[in-house]
Amino acid sequence: MDPLETKQTYQNYVDKKSPNSPILKNCFNAFWVGGLICTIGQVILNICKERGFDTQISGTIVSIILIGISAFLTGLNLFNKIGKFAGAGSLIPITGFANSIVSPAMEYKSEGYVMGVGGKMFTVAGPVLVFGISASIIVGIIYLIFNTQSITLV
Amino acid sequence: MDINWANVFEWSSLLKCFVTAGIICIIGQILIDKTKLTPARILVIFVTTGAILGGLGIYKYLVDFAGAGATVPLTGFGYNLAKGAIEEVQKSGLIGVFTGGVKAAAGGIAAAVFFGYLASLISKPKMKKQ
Amino acid sequence: MEKLGSQTIKFNTPPTILDCASIVGPKEAQGPLAKYFDQTLDDEFWGEKTWEKAESKIIKETVNTVISKSGISIDKIDCLFAGDLLNQCISSSFGLRELNVPFFGVFGACSTFVESLSLGSICVEGFAENVLCATSSHFCSAEKQFRFPLELGNQRPPTSQWTVTGAGAAIVSKSGTGPFVTHITPGKIVDMGIKDANNMGAAMAPAFADTLISHFQDTGRNPSYYDAIISGDLGHIGKEIAIDIAKSKGYNIKSNYNDCGVLIFDKSTQDTHSGGSGCGCCGSVFSGYFFKQLKDKKIKKILLIATGALMNSTSSQQGETIPGIAHAISIEM
Numbered sequence: 001m002d003p004l005e006t007k008q009t010y011q012n013y014v015d016k017k018s019p020n021s022p023i024l025k026n027c028f029n030a031f032w033v034g035g036l037i038c039t040i041g042q043v044i045l046n047i048c049k050e051r052g053f054d055t056q057i058s059g060t061i062v063s064i065i066l067i068g069i070s071a072f073l074t075g076l077n078l079f080n081k082i083g084k085f086a087g088a089g090s091l092i093p094i095t096g097f098a099n100s101i102v103s104p105a106m107e108y109k110s111e112g113y114v115m116g117v118g119g120k121m122f123t124v125a126g127p128v129l130v131f132g133i134s135a136s137i138i139v140g141i142i143y144l145i146f147n148t149q150s151i152t153l154v
Numbered sequence: 155m156d157i158n159w160a161n162v163f164e165w166s167s168l169l170k171c172f173v174t175a176g177i178i179c180i181i182g183q184i185l186i187d188k189t190k191l192t193p194a195r196i197l198v199i200f201v202t203t204g205a206i207l208g209g210l211g212i213y214k215y216l217v218d219f220a221g222a223g224a225t226v227p228l229t230g231f232g233y234n235l236a237k238g239a240i241e242e243v244q245k246s247g248l249i250g251v252f253t254g255g256v257k258a259a260a261g262g263i264a265a266a267v268f269f270g271y272l273a274s275l276i277s278k279p280k281m282k283k284q
Numbered sequence: 285m286e287k288l289g290s291q292t293i294k295f296n297t298p299p300t301i302l303d304c305a306s307i308v309g310p311k312e313a314q315g316p317l318a319k320y321f322d323q324t325l326d327d328e329f330w331g332e333k334t335w336e337k338a339e340s341k342i343i344k345e346t347v348n349t350v351i352s353k354s355g356i357s358i359d360k361i362d363c364l365f366a367g368d369l370l371n372q373c374i375s376s377s378f379g380l381r382e383l384n385v386p387f388f389g390v391f392g393a394c395s396t397f398v399e400s401l402s403l404g405s406i407c408v409e410g411f412a413e414n415v416l417c418a419t420s421s422h423f424c425s426a427e428k429q430f431r432f433p434l435e436l437g438n439q440r441p442p443t444s445q446w447t448v449t450g451a452g453a454a455i456v457s458k459s460g461t462g463p464f465v466t467h468i469t470p471g472k473i474v475d476m477g478i479k480d481a482n483n484m485g486a487a488m489a490p491a492f493a494d495t496l497i498s499h500f501q502d503t504g505r506n507p508s509y510y511d512a513i514i515s516g517d518l519g520h521i522g523k524e525i526a527i528d529i530a531k532s533k534g535y536n537i538k539s540n541y542n543d544c545g546v547l548i549f550d551k552s553t554q555d556t557h558s559g560g561s562g563c564g565c566c567g568s569v570f571s572g573y574f575f576k577q578l579k580d581k582k583i584k585k586i587l588l589i590a591t592g593a594l595m596n597s598t599s600s601q602q603g604e605t606i607p608g609i610a611h612a613i614s615i616e617m
Contacts, residue, residue: 002532010490026439027183034178035171038222049256050158071269080435080438085435088182089183091295098270102269103437104481107435113275128197128231131254132231132255136205137251140239144251
């Protein structure tokens with residue numbers, strides 16, 4: 001068989017030839033690391049509640065602490081090792097968001113503190129804010145018009 | 155005020171949190187391994203999904219069930235943005251559309267920016283040894 | 285100099301490769317070829333502030349090493365061909381700006397080493413006495429430009445390749461005792477529609493096969509003529525694909541074919557996935573390992589085919605496919 005017969009046959013041939021990611025192992029690691037990070041968050045959340053903070057404030061405290069830990073580990077050059085092991089397990093929790101802001105900030109330090117660190121900080125995380133905030137505005141507009149959440153369920 | 159540690163480490167809430175978060179991360183991992191999406195795109199998918207599910211009033215149930223297991227993943231960040239927008243609309247109408255989301259997420263965003271800048275001041279990227 | 289067949293150039297008075305030098309980074313220093321390189325570095329910054337500066341220093345020092353090894357004085361070098369992976373080839377132009385030698389910056393992605401050797405050989409057959417050819421790449425500066433920040437906690441897919449930190453430099457000369465550059469086969473751009481920037485081997489393998497087969501057709505040689513057929517940086521997956529494609533076209537290269545990206549790292553212990561890549565990969569492996577093998581007459585005839593993926597981060601963001609290229613050079617002792 002000639003793998004180069006057409007682009008399509010070549011693509012199929014390459015897909016067959018290329019090894020797949022060890023998805024079961026990756027999922028297992030993602031599961032327990034992601035679970036663990038969020039459980040740490042839950043413990044902090046419970047402590048805040050015991051301290052008498054309301055849910056909203058407690059949630060914010062949890063976010064800030066986890067972001068701080070993630071930034072600290074990134075600064076110690078450790079987060080990429082965790083990320084390599086855990087994949088989505090450390091990416092999907094808020095720790096991944098923090099890492100995606102801290103890592104370009106460190107990387108582009110060599111281009112200066114204003115346009116390097118300041119300018120490139122959001123190269124990875126910028127889209128998250130753009131889409132997240134835009135989605136929240138659309139949700140707000142829909143809520144404003146229909147004045148209910150359940151209408152959008154139908 | 156004394157902390158009741160039995161409440162803090164109440165195992166059923168922690169277990170629900172652990173399993174829910176784990177499952178959300180597995181979904182992310184499957185996306186990474188099967189679709190070749192970049193990390194930025196995966197984060198965008200999660201935050202947008204969270205905002206939409208939050209807007210539809212569905213994600214609330216997951217948060218009630220799993221606590222931090224649903225709020226700490228990026229879907230929770232999206233949910234938080236949407237929830238903030240809705241609450242602010244209830245309070246102050248049209249202007250709340252624009253202020254609510256970011257207000258609710260302000261702590262996280264400000265912390266990430268500040269800690270990011272701080273880390274870049276004191277630390278240097280190092281080559282992955284592996 | 286005469287043209288053979290469709291795209292091969294044969295040298296009537298074959299230029300000789302006078303000497304080679306190579307410097308590689310810390311990870312390459314743990315690889316199986318470590319002892320062959322002229323110098324290995326302990327850290328990826330090499331005392332510089334940025335990776336870009338470090339890469340410039342690597343190519344500069346490699347060029348200085350080859351000049352002092354060869355014993356040729358700098359004013360006897362007629363011109364210099366050099367290239368790298370960074371935008372506008374800043375590593376080579378910044379690193380070599382104080383050399384005071386006529387400079388041609390070349391870009392052929394990871395195929396640059398053979399591209400500069402080819403152009404250098406043509407100059408030597410034409411007007412020049414000595415021509416210097418050099419290429420470099422640096423893992424960190426390449427990751428920064430093409431992929432993600434180093435500290436980002438992402439996973440590398442198993443098809444991805446590891447950019448070699450290192451440089452190779454060679455002096456091509458009119459007179460000398462060999463090894464000699466007898467033929468060059470400049471490659472055509474071949475694009476088989478691969479879009480995955482994490483699977484460069486698959487994107488470049490068709491270009492490799494195209495140049496390989498053109499070389500055999502033009503020269504009338506066959507795979508068994510060479511002691512070694514070496515590709516630049518197809519990596520483990522690209523190597524397998526290349527063998528398959530060549531076989532389907534009627535050429536069995538399995539027994540004497542290998543790849544610089546496969547040789548430079550130990551896949552089982554170094555976690556480099558599909559192997560090495562980058563301008564410095566082919567450059568340092570040829571300069572460090574194969575040149576010595578040729579000099580010691582352990583290998584007498586080698587066909588070196590450096591492969592390159594001609595894309596950048598903008599093109600891959602715009603969803604473009606990856607055009608591949610491969611240049612072949614036949615070196616005989």
